Amino acid sequence: MSQAAAVERIRVRAPGKINVFFEVGAAGADGYHEVASAYQAVSAYEDVWASPSDRFTVEVDGTVDVSGVPVDDTNLAVRAARLLAAEIGYDGGVHLRVHKGVPVAGGMGGGSADAAAALLACDALWGAGLSSAQLQRIGAQLGADVPFALMGGTAVGTGRGEQLSPALARGRFDWVLVISDEGMSTPDVYDELDDYRSTGSSFVPPVPVRPAVFPPVLQALRQGDARMLGATAHNDLSHAALRLRPALDDIINLGLSQGALTGIVSGSGPTLAFLADDEQAAVALQVVLSAAGHETMHVHGPVPGARIIPT
Known part of the structure; x- marks a missing residue:
């Protein structure tokens, strides 16, 4: 692909999460821990708008303190967009506007929700047509919480948390x-x-x-x-x-x-x-x-x- 789809802007909303259960195994040789988690997506949201651009840029605002959120290539939303572009062979960029409603560095996966939203928004903006499973696979490269932010609902995560199985949950x-x-x-x-x-x-x-x-x-x-x-x-x-x-x-x-x-x-x-x-x-x-x-x-x-x- 060499040109974005003829769309002015795509908006995606992704939820934060609570780990209602989280058990941690011993650290492996690589320093990472095997875990078992029960995730629940909750009504604290991140909104991401994706607009056509020649470069990868991001701006951040929100209802929570965003002073510690990077606005360069280390931003998780930008990293997600770059991964997707590499996956589909897209040679343009994207401008991302992130509006944060999940506490920053609060253990609720706000940055991961940004990455999930960016993946879905760029997929639509660029007309890539990837499946949810494909987007989850790309997102897992950025952390275990990204695939869950794409899935939502309730799920059990194993491995490093990225191996997800939907779990039935009734009520509120x-x-x-x-x-x-x-x-x-x-x-x-x-x-x-x-x-x-x-x-x-x-x-x-x-x-x-x-x-x-x-x-x-x-x-x-x-x-x-x-x-x-x-x-x-x-x-x-x-x-x-x-x-x-x-x-x-x-x-x-x-x-x-x-x-x-x-x-x-x-x-x-x-x-x-x-x-x-x-x-x-x-x-x-x-x-x-x-x-x-x-x-x-x-x-x-x-x-x-x-x-x-x-x-």
């Missing part, structure tokens, strides 16, 4: 998120988990031989049972994130004291996710947490993956 789960002013480095959190495990502390679970999602978690999702999910949700990275940032533990205790069914670190943190009984309970919990001086969001899941929004 309401979450209240507490957003931190400062993000956390995912590699730092994994390193802290490895270090914590090496101490033999009883506060951190032993390294699983083969990470797997607990069956009661999948049962809770299938039944749409928030209370069962609250009793079984788990994230191995919580131990490391709370060790790096102990103040998060106080916020978790506050949420639990106000009726949250569970309070977990989302992904590698530092965003905290509190599961509520229902929408009304989530609104009440959000009021309490906001009154305590915390920045909050009320989201629900599962929601669809990346999709084109008519303009």
Whole structure:
């Protein structure tokens, strides 16, 4: 291909995610960890507009703090667009406008959602016609969360998290998120988990031989049972994130004291996710947490993956 399709601009919306379950295996020889995750896409969104251009450029704004988001070739959306162009032999560029609604470096896959949205938007803009599976394969080169942002809904991820299997989920789960002013480095959190495990502390679970999602978690999702999910949700990275940032533990205790069914670190943190009984309970919990001086969001899941929004 040498020319973009005759389209002025394509808009795609992609969701952030919560890991309602996350178990981490030992680090391999390459430094990466095998994991087992239950992903849920939630109603915090990234919007990406793709417009024809001779070069690859990006601009970023949003309803969250975007000061740490790169606007050069290291931006995940730009990297995704370049990968797709190389895949299909497209020799032009694209201008991407990213509007962020997912906390940056908060463990909710906002950058991965940008990459997923860019893949779908550029595929449509350039008339490539790749399948969802092909886009997921390309996206997996940028991280395990990118294929899930394309898929959406609820899924189990294994390997490094990119080997996805859709999981049945009924009903609606309401979450209240507490957003931190400062993000956390995912590699730092994994390193802290490895270090914590090496101490033999009883506060951190032993390294699983083969990470797997607990069956009661999948049962809770299938039944749409928030209370069962609250009793079984788990994230191995919580131990490391709370060790790096102990103040998060106080916020978790506050949420639990106000009726949250569970309070977990989302992904590698530092965003905290509190599961509520229902929408009304989530609104009440959000009021309490906001009154305590915390920045909050009320989201629900599962929601669809990346999709084109008519303009």
